[in-house]
Every structure is written in structure tokens, then in C-alpha cells.
Amino acid sequence: MAVKVRIPTPLQKLTQGKEEVDGPAGTIMALVNELDRQYPGLAERVSENGKIRRFVNIYVNDEDIRFLNAEETSVKDGDEVSIVPAIAGGAW
């Protein structure tokens, strides 16, 4: 078992079209960096200087990591991580 990571459409070019990829347990930043070794370019799209970009939301089992332990949130085998770009639309 590994950590399952859901990749949003705009980043699937980097993952050869895969919607879901596997990554290792550990912190979110370690996971991002490991995925970047497998899929070069991914880290700079979702993070900058070791921080997740402001308009990229990362959820661990449906909870936003900003309300867990942010970049230091740890994930274990079997967890589901989703990368979801915030769409800067909104209304009103």
C-alpha cells in the first residue's frame, strides 16, 4: 500500500495523463518532492520555496492541510491526497 495522490487535469501532462499516482508516506512536502523525482516539474507547479502555493489546495482524506499541519502534515499508507487548484472565480 502507498499514499494515493489525485492529480488535477492541468497537471496530468506531467504525470503522462495519469489521474492518480502513488507516493510514499511522510510529510506532504516530502511527498511532493518525491513525486517531482518521478514526474519532473510537478513540485514547482504546486509549491515555491518549500511552501504549497496559495492557490493550490491540498486535501488529506478530504481535510484541507491548512487546517491540519500545513506542509508538515504527515500522510501514511492508505491515505488519499488530492491536489485541487483553487479556481479564482468566486462571485459577487
Added chain:
Amino acid sequence: MGHVKGLKCRECGREYPVDPIYVCEFCFGPLEVAYDYKSIAKAVTRKKIEQRPETLWRYRELLPVDGEPQVGLSSGFTPLVKADNLAREIGIDELYIKDDTVVHPTLSFKDRVVAVALTKAKEFGFDTVACASTGNLAHSVSAHGARAGFKRFIFIPASLEASKIVASLVYEPNLIAVDGNYDDVNRLCSEVANKYRWAFVNINIRPFYAEGSKTIGFEIAEQLGWKAPDHIVVPCASGSLLTKVWKALKEFKQIGILKELETKIFGAQATGCGPIATAVKSGTDVIRPVKPNTIAKSLAIGNPADGFYASQAIKETGGYAEDVSDQEIIDAMKLLARTEGIFAETAGGVTLASTIKLIRDGRISREGTTVICITGNGLKTQEALQGHTVLPHHIKPSLASFEDVLEKINKAN
């Protein structure tokens, strides 16, 4: 004749050409219009602005259009009312109301942003405009779009009360009632916007649309005699309006129209939907989304797109944010009407009630000039006051009956 250099990502600074796009392909940050302020400074003077018609288009060099204004030719330049009665009541020296209850043609500040958005939509060559909305934005896109000759698609949650949609339906747009809540409608609209070549004012036209909000800031400065006030209180939903009012004042300073700028910007929210106020009060940059529960429906955005930038503007200027209960909102709506004769929608109650708290707590000093932004007309949300107003005096059609009541009224006073 335009002074727009292009679009630029607010986050990573990547530059894009002027297109109906709104999100950075690289980092997903929002795109913003970038201007050539050197050429604007040469092109604009106070005198030149003063000689133009009293509409929002008198600041056209600082708006993102290339050619002549095409929509909203009577929109903007609403009154800045010196509110002495209200100032006395809430214990402050000098108070002004920026009164957008009377914007042409649909009585909310949305007429400003839609005027700019639809002019830009014409320049891009769109024949169809669209939005997701439950209120003011729907009214404005329906009305401005009718006159400008656009096909219009207005998406609303199907559960919306009939009374709320008549003010859109009268302009005969295509009103699409979606089975689902407001978030579902928004999500659907993003998909529709990807598939159809339509101008969604608050999606793919958003960078241009949002710039229209700056005109409130420009007008406040001009109407105060080319001076920025000490405090401005702005209601926050997405946080865009507050961000743009501050941007407007900074631009005026940058191009030399304003000599000094020491304005503090304050945000106003309902306690039932106050993610920006919560972040400001707890001193964090992270906006935690909430599920809205407030009578101020026009401000009920639980996950505000510009929340971060609004909280930054508040911090940068030394302002603060406050939030208020439904009862405080109603009391403030009545106070505004009773003292200044202005009937604001619930959002106006939020702004005034928050202002009162900010003064009480010393965040806004009693000295200096304070401007509060009232952004929509109360006639649209009358149900909010049901059971909260004074009652009529019923009489028989006779002088005696009237004089009975008159005596009671005189005694009560």
C-alpha cells in the same frame, strides 16, 4: 488609446496577453490587469477628469478598455453624502456615505463592474454574456446586457424565492434555474465557461470586471476635493471590492492625482459569514472557509476568492475588520434610514453596524474623515425587515378618527 500592458499573475508575476482568461496556467493564481502608469500619468489630470460627464467612465484611463466606453454610460458617480445626523448618533466628527443605493440602472455597485465587463466583452467580440448569481449581479448583467444587445444566460439555484428573480426576469434573459445550491451553480458555470465561448463576467472576464470596483475609490477621492479620507469601511464578500478600493487610491497617488495617502481600510462582514474578519482578528493569513448563515445574502461567500488580498490590504493600511449579528444588521439598516434617509440592503447594515463597533473599540478614531461604502438598495431585500419596522396607524376615513390617532402620536413623542 488604452494604457493596458497585459495581464499579470498576482502570485508568480507571469505575464499574459489581454485575453478572456483569469487564472495563471503555471501556479493557478488570479490574473490582474497591468497598466502603464507612466503613460497614464501623462494622459490624466484632475482638470481633465472634472470636465467629463459624471459617470464612472470619467476615469477611463485607469479602466481596462481600449476603445470608447460602450456599456453603462450613465453608471457611477453616485452621491457622497455628508452624514451629519448619523455622525452625531454614532459619535464621530466627520462621516460620509458613498451611496451606491442609486447606481444606474439596477441600484447596486454591481452596475459599475458589469459596465466595465460588458464593454470589454464587446471588445473581445462576444455575443453572449453570463453569470452565476442570486441577486445584484444577476440584475445588472440582465439589464446592462439587454441594452447592449447581448444574449444573456443567468444561472441561479432553483430553490431561490420567486420574488428575488423578478428583478432579473423583467429584462428577459435566459434564466437557468439549477437543481442544487449556490456552490453547485458556480461549479457548473466553470464547466460551461470552459466549453462555450461566452463572456462569464465573474469567471473569464473577472480580471476586467473587478477593475470596475476601483471607480468607488476614485469617486470618493474626487468628491472629497481630491483628498483621500482617513478611514474607509468596505463590506466584504469575495474581498474584491475592498482590494480594489485600496488599489484605486494607490493608483491615484502613483499617477500624482493624490498628493498624500494615509487611508486606513476596514472590512465589514456578517458574523454568520465572516471568514475575512476572522482571519484579520486572529492575525493569520489563512482564510478558513465557512458555511454562510446570515440575512446578508449578498455577502454570503463562505470561501472568498480575494480574501487573502483583502486581509493584506487591511494589514498594509493599519485597518481592521469587524463582524456583526443579524440583529445588529437590522438595527443599523433602520438607523441609516432614520438618520440619513437612505434605505440600504442588508450589506449596508453590515457596513454601518461594523463601523459602529470599530468606533466603539477605538479602531476608527472619532476625529478625522470616515467614509462608509453602502453598496446596494434596500428595496431589493425588503423581506429582511419584515416585522422589524414601525407599524402604520389604521384609521377610519374621518377627521375625528385621524385626530384620535394624531393625539396618540403627539403624546408618544
